[in-house]
Amino acid sequence: MRPWPVCEALLNLKEPLRAPRRPTLSIVGGKPAREDARGRPVASDAVVLKVANPFSIRIAASDVPSYLYAFYIEDDKTVVNLILRRGPMRRQTMPGEQVVLGDGQQGRATFRATRPRGESHEAVVVIAARAPIQELEDEEKPDSAIYYRVSAKSDRGAGPPDRLFLSLLRNIALQRAEPNMLPREISAAVVHIKIEE
Numbered sequence: 001m002r003p004w005p006v007c008e009a010l011l012n013l014k015e016p017l018r019a020p021r022r023p024t025l026s027i028v029g030g031k032p033a034r035e036d037a038r039g040r041p042v043a044s045d046a047v048v049l050k051v052a053n054p055f056s057i058r059i060a061a062s063d064v065p066s067y068l069y070a071f072y073i074e075d076d077k078t079v080v081n082l083i084l085r086r087g088p089m090r091r092q093t094m095p096g097e098q099v100v101l102g103d104g105q106q107g108r109a110t111f112r113a114t115r116p117r118g119e120s121h122e123a124v125v126v127i128a129a130r131a132p133i134q135e136l137e138d139e140e141k142p143d144s145a146i147y148y149r150v151s152a153k154s155d156r157g158a159g160p161p162d163r164l165f166l167s168l169l170r171n172i173a174l175q176r177a178e179p180n181m182l183p184r185e186i187s188a189a190v191v192h193i194k195i196e197e
Contacts, residue, residue: 069126
């Protein structure tokens, strides 16, 4: 059993998580989780972050060129876009390339675990695709109802952003880009994060 939003992310991305060529994802600065606040065991791959402690996210691209998308789902239902498009088209990631977020190096932001506002379960979701995913590209705008940009939070639209985002992921995983085309070539990685005082 996984708590929300991890359970829904794993369910909606079931096939991309099984892809033979997929990105790897790790959280630096955390420790393996053993149980939640009520003493119930949590999955062995969950990571615990202590409030105010710094952490970083490391993504290793698979062995094929791909377009990476990374999102942080906070316990207050906010979805943060971690890899912004820096021009008219998203940059392609080369095979085996390492992407580091939140370590404070080379002009990057420093991530710190913040006090939970809810159940304290959060998730990082990474999607790798052989071609840009138009549905995600279309949401990368200041007035997005689904996710916020790291640099500028906007007003939310109708519905909780985490549910809208996870529904969009389900549609992306199940639908074809065009009805007469082969299924999309996408893969994924998900990490469950537990925030503790």
